[in-house]
Amino acid sequence: MPNGEDRFDREEEGSVATDCCVTSCTPRQLAERLNISLVTVLKALVARSQYVLPDQTMEEETTALALRSLGYEVTGSVRRELAPEGRRVKWNWPTLHFNVGRRGLRELYHFTALTNVHGILKTGALLSRRRMAERGIQPIQNDWGSPEKERLLGADYVCLSLTKDWAMMRSLIAAGAEPPALLAIEPRVIWYEGTCFSPGNRARRDISATQLQSWNAERHFDALFPDTRSGWPCDPQAEILVRDEIALDDVRRIVFCDQRACEIARQNAGFDQSSPYIGKVLISDRYFPRNQRQSDARTGPG
Numbered sequence: 001m002p003n004g005e006d007r008f009d010r011e012e013e014g015s016v017a018t019d020c021c022v023t024s025c026t027p028r029q030l031a032e033r034l035n036i037s038l039v040t041v042l043k044a045l046v047a048r049s050q051y052v053l054p055d056q057t058m059e060e061e062t063t064a065l066a067l068r069s070l071g072y073e074v075t076g077s078v079r080r081e082l083a084p085e086g087r088r089v090k091w092n093w094p095t096l097h098f099n100v101g102r103r104g105l106r107e108l109y110h111f112t113a114l115t116n117v118h119g120i121l122k123t124g125a126l127l128s129r130r131r132m133a134e135r136g137i138q139p140i141q142n143d144w145g146s147p148e149k150e151r152l153l154g155a156d157y158v159c160l161s162l163t164k165d166w167a168m169m170r171s172l173i174a175a176g177a178e179p180p181a182l183l184a185i186e187p188r189v190i191w192y193e194g195t196c197f198s199p200g201n202r203a204r205r206d207i208s209a210t211q212l213q214s215w216n217a218e219r220h221f222d223a224l225f226p227d228t229r230s231g232w233p234c235d236p237q238a239e240i241l242v243r244d245e246i247a248l249d250d251v252r253r254i255v256f257c258d259q260r261a262c263e264i265a266r267q268n269a270g271f272d273q274s275s276p277y278i279g280k281v282l283i284s285d286r287y288f289p290r291n292q293r294q295s296d297a298r299t300g301p302g
Contacts, residue, residue, distance in 0.1 A: 025063055025091070028054045033092040034070070035218065044069035067094065083188060084249040093191035095218045100187050103231040107184040107252055108160040108240055109287075114261060117181050117254065118269040121277055126183065126246040130155040149202065149209040157241040159202065160185055162224070162233045164287055181265055182287050184253040185246060190221065194243025197221050201237040212241065254280045255287045 027045065031038040038054055045052050048065045052058055058066070083089050090096065110126060119137055120126055127137070133155075164182070189195060196216040198207060224233045254277065256262040262283050 026055050026057055027052055027066070030058075030063065030066060033218070034095050036070075040070070041066060083192060084247050087247070088193040090191050090193055090195075090216075092218060096191040096221060097188075099218060099222060099228075100190055102229060103225065105162070105187045105190075105231050108162060108187055108189065109164055110158065110160050110183040110185060110246075111180045112183065113180050114178060114256075114265045115268055117265040120183075120248070121269050121275070124248050126158050126251070128156050128158055128244050131245050146203075146205075146209070149212075151209075153202070153209050153212060153241070157196075157243060158246050160189070160240040160242060160246075162231075162238055162240065163236045164289070178264075179257040179261060179288055181261070182253075182255040183251050184255060184287075186250045186252055189242045189246060189250055190240060192242060196241045197224055198239040198241060199224055199233075200235040200239075202239055202241065248277065248280075251280060253282045255282045255284055257283075257285045257288045259283055 025033070027041045028038055031041045034041075042052070042054070044066045045062070047069045050058075050062055050065060052062065082093070112120070112126075119132075123135060123137070125131075127135070132138070194216070196212055196214075197220045198212055198215065200207060202212065222228070224235075224238045225231070226234050256265060262281065
C-alpha cells in the first residue's frame with residue numbers, strides 16, 4: 001500500500017498510454033487511484049504550469065496533463081488496443097494496465113460446454129444471462145451460492161478465471177465428463193467499466209453480492225495476489241467478473257482439448273475454414289488439467 005513514496009519504480013514503469021476517457025477528479029483522488037503520493041501529483045501539475053489545490057476538482061484536460069507529466073502518453077494506436085469500439089473503460093485504467101503488465105498476465109480463462117460454442121459464435125460474444133434472455137437465448141443456470149448473488153450478479157456478469165487449473169474443471173474431467181471448450185480472454189477486460197474482482201470463488205459464503213459489486217478498483221485487483229509482481233492469485237479460484245458481455249474481439253483463442261471435441265463443436269456451431277473465427281481455434285491439451293490417472297502415471301508411486 002502507498003506509504004508516502006511512489007509505489008512505481010519509474011525506470012521500470014516507462015510510459016503507459018492513456019487517452020481522454022479520463023474523468024475530472026481532484027489531485028488527491030488521482031494520487032489514490034495511481035497509488036502514488038499526493039506530492040508527486042502536485043509536482044506533476046506544477047511542471048505543466050497547473051496550480052491546483054489537493055481537493056480542487058480538475059477538468060479532464062488538466063487530469064490528462066498530469067498523467068502526461070507522470071509518464072503517460074496519448075496515442076491513437078494504443079487507444080485501439082485499449083478496448084473494442086463502444087466499450088467504456090475505467091478512468092483509472094492506466095494503473096490497471098501497468099499492474100497487469102507487471103504481473104505478466106497474458107490471458108484470462110472462461111470454460112463453457114461444447115454445445116455453447118454455437119451461440120457464442122452466432123452472437124459474436126460471451127453474454128450475461130440478461131443479455132442472452134434479451135436475444136431469446138435460453139440462459140444456463142450457474143451456481144452463485146445464494147439467492148442474493150443470483151439476483152444481483154448472476155444475470156449481469158460473465159465470470160473469468162486467472163488460472164487454467166480450476167477446481168470445477170478438474171472435477172468434471174475426473175468424473176469422466178466431456179471436457180468443455182476454453183476461451184482465452186484478453187486481460188484488457190480487467191479495466192472495462194463494471195468489471196469487479198472476487199478474491200475467491202464467487203459462491204463463497206464470506207463473499208457478499210454487495211461486496212463483489214464494490215470490489216472494482218485497482219486495490220481490489222492487487223488484493224487477489226500475494227505481492228506486487230506475482231501473476232498467480234492467492235486463491236486459484238479467484239475470479240474476474242465482467243459486466244454484460246465479452247465480445248469475440250476480446251477472445252484470443254477458442255481451445256479444445258482434442259480433435260474430437262473440436263469436431264463436436266464444429267458440427268454444432270457450423271463453422272468451417274471460411275469462418276472468420278477459424279483463426280482463433282486451437283487444439284491443445286495443455287490448457288486443461290490432467291486427470292488423476294495421468295497425474296499418477298507421471299509422478300509414479302510414493
